[in-house]
Amino acid sequence: MSSSRKNNKMWGKMGDFPCSACYVFHCTTVFPRLTSDEDQLCGHGIALHGLGIQEQKTQVWLIKRHLFRPPKSGDIHLPSMDTAIDLSDASKALDLASIRFQLIRLEDTITFHLIERVQFPLNQTIYVPGGVKIPNSGLSLFNWVLREQERFQSLIRRYESPDEYPFFPDALQTPILQPLDYPKILHPNTVNVNDEIKQKYIEEVLPRACRQFGREDRGETQENYGSAATCDVSCLQALSRRVHFGKFVAESKFQKETDKFVELIRAKDRDGIDEAITDAKVEKKVLERLRLKAKTYGTDPSIGADGHEKINVDAVVAMYKETVIPLTKVVEVEYLLQRLDGTQWKS
Numbered sequence: 077m078s079s080s081r082k083n084n085k086m087w088g089k090m091g092d093f094p095c096s097a098c099y100v101f102h103c104t105t106v107f108p109r110l111t112s113d114e115d116q117l118c119g120h121g122i123a124l125h126g127l128g129i130q131e132q133k134t135q136v137w138l139i140k141r142h143l144f145r146p147p148k149s150g151d152i153h154l155p156s157m158d159t160a161i162d163l164s165d166a167s168k169a170l171d172l173a174s175i176r177f178q179l180i181r182l183e184d185t186i187t188f189h190l191i192e193r194v195q196f197p198l199n200q201t202i203y204v205p206g207g208v209k210i211p212n213s214g215l216s217l218f219n220w221v222l223r224e225q226e227r228f229q230s231l232i233r234r235y236e237s238p239d240e241y242p243f244f245p246d247a248l249q250t251p252i253l254q255p256l257d258y259p260k261i262l263h264p265n266t267v268n269v270n271d272e273i274k275q276k277y278i279e280e281v282l283p284r285a286c287r288q289f290g291r292e293d294r295g296e297t298q299e300n301y302g303s304a305a306t307c308d309v310s311c312l313q314a315l316s317r318r319v320h321f322g323k324f325v326a327e328s329k330f331q332k333e334t335d336k337f338v339e340l341i342r343a344k345d346r347d348g349i350d351e352a353i354t355d356a357k358v359e360k361k362v363l364e365r366l367r368l369k370a371k372t373y374g375t376d377p378s379i380g381a382d383g384h385e386k387i388n389v390d391a392v393v394a395m396y397k398e399t400v401i402p403l404t405k406v407v408e409v410e411y412l413l414q415r416l417d418g419t420q421w422k423s
Contacts, residue, residue: 152279166259170328182318193307198286219303243270267410276399284391
């Protein structure tokens with residue numbers, strides 16, 4: 077067998093990996109002569125920085141263990157987790173495999189945004205109304221930035237999408253872009269837990285995640301209030317999207333087991349609905365995967381696994397365990413309780 081054919085067999089096929097960057101990382105790890113000189117980052121957290129083989133190996137055992145295992149029977153392969161869910165096709169939007177990959181992709185987004193946020197101190201002042209004086213507004217700096225961002229983004233159609241929910245609906249403007257023709261995917265409902273997400277983010281997530289810099293808040297002229305608030309907006313919007321994706325999960329499950337859920341909904345059996353939508357094994361895997369991601373993304377590969385972590389890994393896991401997962405289930409239950417309204421099942 078030629079050397080080329082032998083190496084190709086060892087490398088495997090690109091289709092065996094979630095995306096091309098993962099495949100390249102696999103090859104560069106096994107064969108240092110192929111190490112890329114360019115920085116790359118894919119949605120699975122695989123970073124190539126043109127480093128030597130020993131430096132790359134600091135975390136490769138983690139990555140190989142979870143991403144490069146041989147395919148198992150029943151595995152579902154999608155071309156890339158970076159592919160956004162197709163909201164123009166109701167059947168694709170409600171496909172559980174597609175939803176699952178989108179939720180995994182959002183784990184990456186949320187983790188990266190939180191890593192960006194914890195570069196700065198907690199800066200409690202920006203969450204206090206009047207803490208920073210804003211002309212013609214009594215909002216906190218954080219809420220003002222969030223409201224203005226939503227106002228602007230509504231102009232370019234962000235909140236026309238069925239998977240986006242504003243924190244300030246009153247701020248939305250008429251889009252300057254022509255509307256997209258979305259099919260009917262979700263049943264009409266009023267479920268919105270953004271207030272709860274924001275409260276938990278400010279009162280629980282940030283105090284755990286933000287580092288203590290060993291100093292008092294130095295005030296508006298010396299702290300990065302604007303940068304912190306900007307990062308907060310990105311974090312909150314991603315968290316909101318992740319939590320409200322529970323509606324898609326609930327609708328998919330309802331369509332799959334309609335009779336079962338109709339009976340539970342008619343009985344207003346919240347506990348029964350909660351039990352029907354809960355999969356403890358999946359939740360455990362989510363937390364394990366999130367811990368791995370937070371540790372991997374939060375460690376500089378040029379320093380090694382023993383280097384300083386950019387983020388408190390336990391805080392990231394706690395955010396999902398105590399906020400994201402519980403609120404997602406609230407969304408699912410509340411959505412399902414409204415699912416029969418205006419239908420033939422309503423008695």
